[in-house]
Amino acid sequence: xxxxxxxxxxxxxxxxxxxxxxxxxxxxxxxxxxxxxxxxxxxxxxxxxxxxxxxxxxxxxxxxxxxxxxxxxxxxxxxxxxxxxxxxxxxxxxxxxxxxxxxxxxxxxxxxxxxxxxxxxxxxxxxxxxxxxxxxxxxxxxxxxxxxxxxxxxxxxxxxxxxxxxxxxxxxxxxxxxxxxxxxxxxxxxxxxxxxxxxxxxxxxxxxxxxxxxxxxxxxxxxxxxxxxxxxxxxxxxxxxxxxxxxxxxxxxxxxxxxxxxxxxxxxxxxxxxxxxxxxxxxxxxxxxxxxxxxxxxxxxxxxxxxxxxxxxxxxxxxxxxxxxxxxxxxxxxxxxxxxxxxxxxxxxxxxxxxxxxxxxxxxxxxxxxxxxxxxxxxxxxxxxxxxxxxxxxxxxxxxxxxxxxxxx
Amino acid sequence: xxxxxxxxxxxxxxxxxxxxxxxxxxxxxxxxxxxxxxxxxxxxxxxxxxxxxxxxxxxxxxxxxxxxxxxxxxxxxxxxxxxxxxxxxxxxxxxxxxxxxxxxxxxxxxxxxxxxxxxxxxxxxxxxxxxx
Numbered sequence: 001x002x003x004x005x006x007x008x009x010x011x012x013x014x015x016x017x018x019x020x021x022x023x024x025x026x027x028x029x030x031x032x033x034x035x036x037x038x039x040x041x042x043x044x045x046x047x048x049x050x051x052x053x054x055x056x057x058x059x060x061x062x063x064x065x066x067x068x069x070x071x072x073x074x075x076x077x078x079x080x081x082x083x084x085x086x087x088x089x090x091x092x093x094x095x096x097x098x099x100x101x102x103x104x105x106x107x108x109x110x111x112x113x114x115x116x117x118x119x120x121x122x123x124x125x126x127x128x129x130x131x132x133x134x135x136x137x138x139x140x141x142x143x144x145x146x147x148x149x150x151x152x153x154x155x156x157x158x159x160x161x162x163x164x165x166x167x168x169x170x171x172x173x174x175x176x177x178x179x180x181x182x183x184x185x186x187x188x189x190x191x192x193x194x195x196x197x198x199x200x201x202x203x204x205x206x207x208x209x210x211x212x213x214x215x216x217x218x219x220x221x222x223x224x225x226x227x228x229x230x231x232x233x234x235x236x237x238x239x240x241x242x243x244x245x246x247x248x249x250x251x252x253x254x255x256x257x258x259x260x261x262x263x264x265x266x267x268x269x270x271x272x273x274x275x276x277x278x279x280x281x282x283x284x285x286x287x288x289x290x291x292x293x294x295x296x297x298x299x300x301x302x303x304x305x306x307x308x309x310x311x312x313x314x315x316x317x318x319x320x321x322x323x324x325x326x327x328x329x330x331x332x333x334x335x336x337x338x339x340x341x342x343x344x345x346x347x348x349x350x351x352x353x354x355x356x357x358x359x360x361x362x363x364x365x366x367x368x369x370x371x372x373x374x375x376x377x378x379x380x381x382x383x384x385x386x387x388x389x390x391x392x393x394x395x396x397x398x399x400x401x402x403x404x405x406x407x408x409x
Numbered sequence: 410x411x412x413x414x415x416x417x418x419x420x421x422x423x424x425x426x427x428x429x430x431x432x433x434x435x436x437x438x439x440x441x442x443x444x445x446x447x448x449x450x451x452x453x454x455x456x457x458x459x460x461x462x463x464x465x466x467x468x469x470x471x472x473x474x475x476x477x478x479x480x481x482x483x484x485x486x487x488x489x490x491x492x493x494x495x496x497x498x499x500x501x502x503x504x505x506x507x508x509x510x511x512x513x514x515x516x517x518x519x520x521x522x523x524x525x526x527x528x529x530x531x532x533x534x535x536x537x538x539x540x541x
Contacts, residue, residue, distance in 0.1 A: 063506040064506065064507075072429050077468060077472065078472060081476050081479075082476075130533070303431055303432060303441040304439060305439045312537075313530050313537055316523055316527040316530040317523050317526055320526055370506065
């Protein structure tokens with residue numbers, strides 16, 4: 001019984017860990033423009049994040065070492081420092097995007113401009129992290145975040161053309177009239193949103209905090225392999241709703257306010273309350289995860305005390321970095337930059353930085369000195385290598401595509 | 410790879426088996442990383458590892474110049490630079506995927522920056538509660 005409970009809660013956490021402002025924005029943008037024509041990218045991204053998280057979870061269970069420990073040991077301090085700086089900047093931008101997203105969700109609910117809400121959101125986030133238990137935050141926000149399933153439900157109310165939708169799902173080429181670079185730009189951001197580095201920093205550090213051992217490998221693997229695909233389905237629900245309600249209008253999605261349009265059409269005010277609540281919890285959860293990840297990375301590179309399980313005053317530098325990251329992210333958003341813009345920039349950065357942290361994990365997952373009998377099997381390596389290829393292509397293509405298309409315009 | 414497994418071996422690659430490993434004291438206290446090693450020439454001419462060196466100052470020596478400048482700047486901004494700390498080899502208890510040292514060595518190698526910040530963080534309500 002206890003085992004099933006652990007599984008359920010773990011799955012919830014994984015679903016919540018998957019969906020964030022990046023997934024919300026990119027799925028809505030892609031859905032409004034290409035219908036479900038980029039479904040294959042979300043599938044690739046989900047396979048990728050499953051492989052990445054499963055390997056790093058296995059490393060944690062077998063050795064007790066989180067990702068950045070492994071990166072410094074494997075790459076040496078120089079390459080790892082470069083890696084750390086790149087990943088830190090990207091994660092900080094992702095944190096800023098989530099904080100901005102929460103502020104916009106409150107704006108949509110209250111009508112008062114989002115810049116007013118940035119400071120209260122940042123302060124509230126810090127208090128949440130300082131006072132509330134790790135597991136409580138993860139479970140409550142994970143469960144509450146499921147409300148964004150309202151997107152998937154809305155499709156039935158909007159009475160779509162099912163055969164057209166299923167036709168889009170099967171396609172792997174741009175719809176007629178759409179330029180290939182734009183299609184590929186959206187493919188890269190959608191992939192980056194599904195496979196974001198912070199998810200794995202957070203996941204593996206959380207595993208160390210919860211003291212995983214090889215005994216829990218089965219449950220932990222099930223959490224990943226059930227939770228992340230369900231998170232992917234929730235994201236695809238957003239794309240599908242946009243495909244049904246926004247695509248026929250010939251409109252482009254540029255704000256979170258437009259993302260929730262299908263819900264307004266399907267369920268009116270009640271739907272809006274549910275979806276804004278869902279956005280709020282999902283993004284607060286992601287803000288928690290990204291802020292903690294900022295602290296995890298630095299602390300693990302330098303070997304500091306870290307984690308929520310330790311007395312806060314015994315992990316002073318860790319908590320200072322977490323609070324400092326929230327402060328920096330707050331300053332970025334408070335300038336008034338559009339949170340959707342920050343999201344897109346952070347996703348391009350994620351795509352570029354991902355190989356830096358993915359490759360060392362793949363290498364260590366094959367190292368018998370670390371993992372003994374728990375090294376990758378043949379299937380694991382096949383998936384791992386295909387993912388590596390996709391990750392590399394996305395990383396190389398990201399910036400040229402961003403420039404060539406003017407950020408998907 | 411454990412300390413025991415080192416016995417009787419002709420060669421140990423300190424670069425992969427020792428440098429940059431996590432140093433841990435009892436009760437999962439993170440002390441720091443093996444940022445550098447102290448070596449001495451023995452009378453027979455062989456080099457001997459005598460201590461682990463911990464701290465950003467020790468790490469700096471192993472960095473190329475732009476990264477070194479960045480680390481120095483970071484140290485200055487956080488009230489340093491502080492001298493590196495030394496953990497004699499006698500205080501190393503075991504080497505697994507981390508390097509385990511005695512509680513006493515762990516305490517004495519605590520970073521001065523961490524100590525200073527602890528004074529500040531302790532004043533925030535809730536800083537002393539058990540972790541969660």
